[in-house]
Amino acid sequence: MTAIEFQVTFDAHDPGRQALFWAEALGYRLQPPPGDFTSWDDALDAWGVPPEARNSRSAIVPEEGESGPRVFFQQVPEEKSVKNRVHLDLRVAPGLSGDDRAAAHEEAAERLVAAGATVVRRVPPSQEMGDGSFIVMADPEGNEFCLD
Structure with a gap:
């Protein structure tokens, strides 16, 4: 196809x-x-x-x-009312791990906060996710996305 x-x-x-x-x-x-x-x-x-x-x-x-x-x-006239069912993951730290991965996430988060985003929450690495830390953010109108 x-x-x-x-x-x-x-x-x-x-x-x-x-x-x-x-x-x-x-x-x-x-x-x-x-x-x-x-x-x-x-x-x-x-x-x-x-x-x-x-x-x-x-x-x-x-x-x-x-x-x-x-x-x-x-x-559109209506407000966003619930969590997105689909969201974008911005791959800002591909191939990085540990402190390098965290630093890439924080650098991208700072840049995007300056552009109008907000940090929703930081998700640290865990035993289930390995080194899979990420940051959940929202754009200026509240649409969630992740820094992965």
Whole structure:
């Protein structure tokens, strides 16, 4: 079977802010405007999108030459009400263990807190998980993700 292209979609109150946060978190960039448009404002002007509707969606894509799914943010009116059933694990410490793993987690957590995330809890290594420590975080709108 041929692999299916997919994107990850987040419901959001502020798609622009969420896009900026997740671009920082994932090492992505805002999706550039299409075609010959030099900015999104030019594109939205040409399409007749009123200013009050311009933050209804946003998207981020991998940096040029990198691969990964497009991440799309769509504005919704309702609040997040329960724990996510699906979440992203950001692999910030692949191949590391012990103090090096913990340091990579803390460095990433500091960077993401500065970008608007919050630390929910730190999960230390355990006998059941071996060296599998991780940090549970929430993005600016409360969506949980892990630093793994």
